[in-house]
Amino acid sequence: MALPGRRNRRDSARRRGAALTPRNRNETAGTRANPLRPYCAAARPRPLQQPMGCRLPPRCPPSPGAMAAATSCRRAALGGLSVGAVSGRAVTTAFFLSNRKMELSSGKLARFADGAAVVQLGDTAVMVTAVSKTKPSASQFMPLVVDYRQKAAAAGRIPTNYLRRELGTTDKEILTSRVIGRLQLFYWQYFKISHRILCNLLAVDGVNDPDVLAINGASAALALSDIPWNGPVGAVRVGVVDGETVINPTRKQMSSSTLNLVVAAAPQNQVVMLEATAENILQQDFCHAIKVGVKQTQHIIQGIQQLVKERGVVKRTVQKLFVAPEEIVECISRDEAINKIRLETEEQLKEKFPEAEPYEIMESFNTVSKDIFRNLILNEYRRCDGRDLTSLRDIKCEVNMFKMLHGSALFQRGQTQVLCTVTFDSIESSVKSDLISTAVRYVHLWMFFFPPYATNEIGKVTGVNRRELGHGALAERALKPVIPQDFPFTIRVTSEVLESNGSSSMASACGGSLALMDAGVPVSSAVAGVAVGLVTKYNLEGRDLEDYRLLTDILGIEDYYGDMDFKMAGTSKGVTALQVDLKLPGIPIKIIMEAIQQATAAKREILQIMNETLAKPRPNRKESGPVVETIHVPLSKRLRFLGPGAYNLKKLQAKTGVTLSQLDEETYSMFAPTPSAMHEAREFIGELCKDDQEVNLEFGAVYTATITEIRDSGVMVKLYPNMTPVLLHNSQLDQRKIKHPSALGLEVGQEIQVKYFGRDPTDGRMRLSRKVLQSPATTVLKTLTDKNSIVLGGTAPESSTSSQ
The missing domain is CATH 3.30.1370.10 (K Homology domain, type 1)
Known part of the structure; x- marks a missing residue:
């Protein structure tokens, strides 16, 4: 399948992803075209454009000769191609490091990546993916990019910034990425191929640090991929607590450890990397820690080698063209074949029709490909993956993926896989809108992430883009009506697309519904969503719709070659969200009604499958919840x-x-x-x-106070032994205005008499005064030793009162 030429390929690659035509002019020198990006990204055909640097003449239809040649040469080849399912199986291995279990698994998540692995220690889990191009680059440096990302949801929190989403890269993430990047030393020296390692923190328990797990995950992902390298390697952290060597110490143990050593080693006890911080540790103890660490890494290496053996991984040969590994879906190999056909056809047509413009040749091939695809549906009721027009792809659901998460769910529909998590936080964590949109709190937050490995791409992991915002908003609209408005927490739902081949937003709605119920949110009903496509026989000149077919649960290629993307989500009783994208000037309302009926039937079927996994919200929130x-x-x-x-x-x-x-x-x-x-x-x-067993003081009584501290603003005094000292301000020490208590000759330990005026009703502070006892006016003083005696007038002698 080929895409039209583009005037600005950099811009189109960012907006749509040019998968089947070269993303740049160097594709023939080694850049693999990815077939999933255009249709998984819900791309729409753009008006025909000329390659960069050329002026585009007025559009004209492809020449009949070019059309006929393309049709006769490639009809048979395109007609027999089909989409299959992901092959391979999930494998898991576990081993013990100092009586602590570490688990490695692969084949379940992010299967479109060249290699993917999940490493878990305790309840901390890290997923690592590895993706590479297929041919060497012109760079003299190792084109390896490592990104280690920590998500707030993994710790059960919501980011505290204004947008409540992960923004820039932190120092911790950068430093961990640099450590993992040292794995490039294990690549073949001649292997100058761009590749990317992405480490995604799935869950963290606050006990086990994820950075060392990320190193092991990167090693496992590379070993399980077809990327040539000299690994695997294993890594552990070594600490010394109370003189004992500890492997992968907990955070509490690290707080009292005199050593923080990270050891990475290869088979046969070969040291790869050391990084340590120590508190003047003895040399022999340091050497012993290294030896113990290297020995423990061999258990990890053996576990990775066992996974590789079970998966039957075969490394690619650098000199040869890329051959898709078995784990990748057949749609990739199919569209690689179509791309090869396109290139061959273009060369043949250029020789046969030298007078033809390049855009005419490219458009001719696109037209033929599209016609063959659409005619199979219109005339033979055949879809490229073998389904009939109203069938759903295989659906699998899982909940409670990780114990430390407040709620989580994995939703798999065909070749689209989405991991959704739910995080609770205080109401103060909600987003407050700006003044323009009035002061409203948004207590239901939805974040949608579409990483490049979801379509086997090597792309930059940057901030949120418009597509992610749009898909997230659609899924949020689908779920918001069923969430109670009086829920006592701010809810943040994250949806991360791990594999994509059509309708990731509707998969996010399904996965988000399951994650909310797994978290114990009392939603009124489960929500499911589905995308319906349309293929028509449409006369553009007369705007006459001659024939059409509706397709349930469309693939990416059906979205790309089709005429409509009809997304609908709702409960068993009704609709909660709808979004329709059309490529035609307009369609009859009859088709919209039929699409609603078809989507409703599919939605009920999806809800039945979801109910088999989790039919209603959990009665209580998880123990790890807030x-x-x-x-x-x-x-x-x-x-x-x-x-x-x-x-x-x-x-x-x-x-x-x-x-x-x-x-x-x-x-x-x-x-x-x-x-x-x-x-x-x-x-x-x-x-x-806690109460200080405060003595009941009498209002207006005079007490003996002991000075405990002298400050610039006054003196701190106590009226009885176990009392918390209170401040007697300079303004209440003497009738004269003083700037410091030393002006009165006051000293710590000195006893003075003060009058008690109760407590301040606003802040509860005790109100005392020495100044009023110096007033010449008549003062009523009550001695506590003899409550019947009352002194009238003047200032009572210092010895006439005592504290109770």
Whole structure:
């Protein structure tokens, strides 16, 4: 299948992905054309354009001679090609490192990549994919790109920036990518082929660091691919805790470890890489740690070699043209064949019709290919993958993919695979709209990611693009009506497309519905979505629709060669979202009605399959999910609770991850990411607010206070031994205006008499004054030792009062 020429290929590659024509003029020198990108990306045919640097004359139909030659040469070849399913099977191996289980798996996720592996230690899991081009580049340097990305959803949190999505690359991600990039030393010296390794953090348990897992995942992904290299390698982290060597220590153990050593080794105990931070560790201990680490890496290497053996991986020969590995779907090999036919046809037509313009030859081939594809559907009711017009592709669903995630689901429909996750956070994490669109909180957030490996591409992983925003918005519209408005958390649903061949947005709606129910969100009903296509026999001149066929659950190629992309999502009772893209000037409403009926029937069938996996929301949220509680803090304890400058709240958040928001004067809402964090926060707050067994003080009484500290603003005093010191301000020390307590000769340990005026009703602070006892006016002083005696007038002598 060939695509029309383009005036600006860089722009078109970014917007659509030119898969079957060269993405640039160097494709014949080694860039593999990817057949999935144009139709998986829901591309639409553009008006015919001339290659860059040429002026395009007015459009004219292809010459009859070129059309006839293309038809006669290639009709048979195109007619017999078909789409198959992903071959291969999922394999898993597990081994123990110092009595801790590590698991390697492949063949289940991201199967369009040349190599993919998932590494799991505890409840921390990392998926790594490897994709390469097929021919050497002109660069003298190793064209290896490594991206390590940490997603907030993996930790059960929502990003705290304004957009609530992952933005730039962090220092941690860059440094980890550089460590993984050292694997390039194991490539053949002559292997100058561009390739990319992408590490995606799926789940993190807060116990096991994912960086070393990413190194092992990259090694496994490369070993399981057909990319030639001299691996595999294995990597471990080594720590020394209380004099004992620990392999892959937990984060708590690392806090007390005197060594942080990362060891990577090859078979036969060959050291590949060392990176260490130590606290003046002895040389013999350091050498011992290296030896222990290298020995442990051999278990990882053996596990990778076992996976390679079970998968029967065959490495490509660099000198030969690329041959698609068995794991990749047959649609890639089919469209590679079509691309080869296109190139051959163009050469033959150029020789036969030297006077023809290049765009005429290219358009001729495109027209023939499109006609053959459409005629098979219109005349023979045949689709390229063997289905009838109303059949769905095979659907598989899984939920609860990783225990640490609040909710997760994997939705597979044919060659489209989507991993959806649900994350809960506090209401304060919701996105607040700007002033232009009024002050509204968006508590339901949807993020859609379409990485390049989903279509076996080597593309840049940048910020969100318009296509991702659009697909995410469509899936969000499909699910928003079934989510309760009074849910006590902000919900962030992420949808990551792992494989794509048509309708990834509707697959995201299905996967998102399952993930929400897996997370325990009380949705009113499950949601499913499907895309319906249209192939017509349409007379553009007379705008006459002569014949048409509706296709249920379209492939990418059917979207590309078809006339309509009709996406509909809803529940068993109705529709929640609809989006229709047409390539025709217009179609009768009858076809729209038929498309709705056909989509409704398909939607019910999808819902039945989804219900077999999870029919209704879980009654309770997972144990790893967040907790919300309210606490009551009396005004008298608010200052102690908050601390100066809200220091105690900041300390609480840094220590436990718990955030507080004030509901009224004495009530606060606490959000904790886990129940254990909430328990720790309650203990912390209880310690702050515990009673000091305060003595009942009498309003207006005079007490003896002991100075415990002298400050610039006053003195800190205590009225009884176990009392928390309070500030007696300079303004209340003397009737004269003073700038420092030293002006009165006050010293620490000195006893002074003060008058008690109760507590401030706004902040609960104790109000004391020494100044009023110096007033010449008549003052009523009540001595506590003899409550019946009252001193009238003047200032009471210092010895006439005592503290209770």
